Amino acid sequence: MAEEATLERVSKAILERARKEAEAILEKARKEAEEIINKAKLRRKSEYEKESSKIIGAAKRKARAIIVQAVLKTRKEIAKTKYDIIRDIVEKAKKVLGKRKFDVEKSLRNLLLETIHMIPSEKVLVYVNPDDVKVIEKIIEKENLRNRVEKVLADKSISGGIIVSSVDGRFRIDNSYEARLEMVLSRIMPKLSRELFGE
Numbered sequence: 165m166a167e168e169a170t171l172e173r174v175s176k177a178i179l180e181r182a183r184k185e186a187e188a189i190l191e192k193a194r195k196e197a198e199e200i201i202n203k204a205k206l207r208r209k210s211e212y213e214k215e216s217s218k219i220i221g222a223a224k225r226k227a228r229a230i231i232v233q234a235v236l237k238t239r240k241e242i243a244k245t246k247y248d249i250i251r252d253i254v255e256k257a258k259k260v261l262g263k264r265k266f267d268v269e270k271s272l273r274n275l276l277l278e279t280i281h282m283i284p285s286e287k288v289l290v291y292v293n294p295d296d297v298k299v300i301e302k303i304i305e306k307e308n309l310r311n312r313v314e315k316v317l318a319d320k321s322i323s324g325g326i327i328v329s330s331v332d333g334r335f336r337i338d339n340s341y342e343a344r345l346e347m348v349l350s351r352i353m354p355k356l357s358r359e360l361f362g363e
Contacts, residue, residue, distance in 0.1 A: 258323075258342075268324070269302070272292070272296060272325070272326060276290065276300065276309070276328070278339065279337045280312060280313075280328055283335045285330035285331065285332070286312070288328050288329065288330060289331060290316045291316075291317045291326065291329070292316065293318070296324070297318050300316055322340045323341055324340065325341040326339050
């Protein structure tokens with residue numbers, strides 16, 4: 165009887181110890197599992213943040229690229245529009261000159277007198293539009309310039325005005341309407357651009 169009681173106490177003690185050890189093992193396992201889960205959560209959060217940051221970074225880069233492209237396209241469009249406006253102005257000016265609704269004789273006279281004295285040679289050649297040959301010949305006679313003008317030559321490439329050169333071709337002054345228009349445009353274009361486009 166005493167042996168049975170002792171055996172029972174020993175059994176209970178062993179069972180209690182086993183139960184405590186099992187609980188300790190379970191608690192340890194629970195803590196380890198919790199730690200693993202927490203680490204996994206942190207890792208997932210970190211990876212999510214990295215991925216999220218990567219996605220946001222890529223989106224920002226793409227957005228910047230789109231903005232840059234839009235700015236470049238807009239600048240190109242504005243530049244083209246400006247070019248078209250200026251070209252239209254130039255074409256209208258050329259048409260006005262082409263219609264020649266002004267005193268052609270007076271214009272040619274002024275251009276000839278302005279140009280002929282700038283050529284440092286005894287004799288000069290005068291180039292004009294074929295329609296202006298008779299007019300310029302008349303001016304040369306009126307202004308007593310026959311001793312200076314070697315020859316008057318018709319040039320279809322000149323819409324109006326004159327080109328004067330030395331006989332040997334070393335000196336040449338283009339006082340055609342086209343050249344004068346280009347000269348005027350080069351002077352007024354910056355101002356015109358400021359007035360039209362606020363630049």
